[in-house]
Amino acid sequence: MRIEHDSLGPVELPDTATWGAQTERSRHNFTQGPQMPAAVIRALITIKQAAAGVNGQTAALPAPVAAAIAQAATTLLALPDDALMANFPLHVYQTGSGTQTNMNVNEVLAHLASQRSGLAVLPNDHVNCGQSSNDTFPTAMHMAAYPAVQRVAAAATALIATLRGKEAAYQDTVKLGRTHLQDATPLTFGQECSGWRATLEADLASLTALAPQLLGLTLGGTAVGTGLNTTTARTNALVEAIGVATGLPFTSLPNFYHGLSSHSELTVVHGALKTLAADLMKIANDVRFLASGPRGGYGELRVPANEPGSSIMPGKVNPTQAEALTMIAAKVMGNDVTVGIAASQGNFELNVYKPVLIASFLESCDLLAGGIAQFDRLMIAGLTADAQRMRELVDRSLMLVTALSPHIGYEKSAAIAQTAQRDNTTLREAAIASGQLTAAQYDAWVDPLAMTGAKLRQD
Numbered sequence: 001m002r003i004e005h006d007s008l009g010p011v012e013l014p015d016t017a018t019w020g021a022q023t024e025r026s027r028h029n030f031t032q033g034p035q036m037p038a039a040v041i042r043a044l045i046t047i048k049q050a051a052a053g054v055n056g057q058t059a060a061l062p063a064p065v066a067a068a069i070a071q072a073a074t075t076l077l078a079l080p081d082d083a084l085m086a087n088f089p090l091h092v093y094q095t096g097s098g099t100q101t102n103m104n105v106n107e108v109l110a111h112l113a114s115q116r117s118g119l120a121v122l123p124n125d126h127v128n129c130g131q132s133s134n135d136t137f138p139t140a141m142h143m144a145a146y147p148a149v150q151r152v153a154a155a156a157t158a159l160i161a162t163l164r165g166k167e168a169a170y171q172d173t174v175k176l177g178r179t180h181l182q183d184a185t186p187l188t189f190g191q192e193c194s195g196w197r198a199t200l201e202a203d204l205a206s207l208t209a210l211a212p213q214l215l216g217l218t219l220g221g222t223a224v225g226t227g228l229n230t231t232t233a234r235t236n237a238l239v240e241a242i243g244v245a246t247g248l249p250f251t252s253l254p255n256f257y258h259g260l261s262s263h264s265e266l267t268v269v270h271g272a273l274k275t276l277a278a279d280l281m282k283i284a285n286d287v288r289f290l291a292s293g294p295r296g297g298y299g300e301l302r303v304p305a306n307e308p309g310s311s312i313m314p315g316k317v318n319p320t321q322a323e324a325l326t327m328i329a330a331k332v333m334g335n336d337v338t339v340g341i342a343a344s345q346g347n348f349e350l351n352v353y354k355p356v357l358i359a360s361f362l363e364s365c366d367l368l369a370g371g372i373a374q375f376d377r378l379m380i381a382g383l384t385a386d387a388q389r390m391r392e393l394v395d396r397s398l399m400l401v402t403a404l405s406p407h408i409g410y411e412k413s414a415a416i417a418q419t420a421q422r423d424n425t426t427l428r429e430a431a432i433a434s435g436q437l438t439a440a441q442y443d444a445w446v447d448p449l450a451m452t453g454a455k456l457r458q459d
Contacts, residue, residue, distance in 0.1 A: 096352025
């Protein structure tokens, strides 16, 4: 064990720990929930690295101290997540400003920089120079959130392409339409896939349009938004350095008071993630219901057999990827409630629900990016249509009677459908028996493929 000090006094901590007194206090005072996301830690280290460079150039720090901090940051950023996070043991449920995690990063960098350089590098005076937890943590939130959203967008783009392939492959495969869970007029399976594809395209367009809001950074506002203990020139240089380090076009938010006290950008973008999740749930449910059976349900689709479906029923195949995706969607919807409530909280100049807000946001992104890619690869790519089953259900459908309505009228058509249902005959048999039309007229007027509009496209 070793003894370190902070402004409250001495603290005993493991000799192998790379952190300092404040982190050790927090490690014992806040023990619940998951570890702070690695993406937030990497963002904070990147901020400290950029700040060290700028502070060294402007003589706000001695050049050797600045160089030592920057080198320590480079070393940490090169580590894989598991090795990196061994240095950052703190949990999400801590102070609402993220101060403990900001100090955890400050202390680890100071410790490593001191060890390697032989200098006395201090966490507050040196690593945190010109900064406050109140502006570094929300900056790290945006820095972590933007790339996470891009991963979701990439996964959605790939799924859209797969659906477009199914759309083309089944453009003339006629199937029964359904509304209100009841039989409706026919469409092609390609048309149904096009609806799924277009829905996701709209979601992707919204997400893509909103995501640039996350490129605005609060860095430079320091404690309450006034920029105390820093300068505009230093802030501009720091934001520019972060942009260079990340390869992303980050800018300063025009109003730091807003950036510290409100997180509307994250709330709005997460709303787009929730919308995507809602639509994915609908699509996944459509797939698993259309694949239900294979003999006791709709049985129109065949899903890939990725693993045995039952521990007791041999040969059972379940739509497990649809189940996983719908559970992910449920979690994202729950996270949206958390994000919304967290964004509404805090008092006056500071929102104090930042850690749970960004943890929920990043969890949604991770779940969606991985879940969509998995659903694409293990469900949609291998999904096939049972054209024979689809045709069988279309031929038995009473809603083909809709094609007769323009020729013999709505009421006579309804009577034919009701007769077929009551007598358990085919629609064709009931129509001919009604005397309202001939067999030749029925065959000419009731063309399921023509009813979908596919023939017009072919012509």
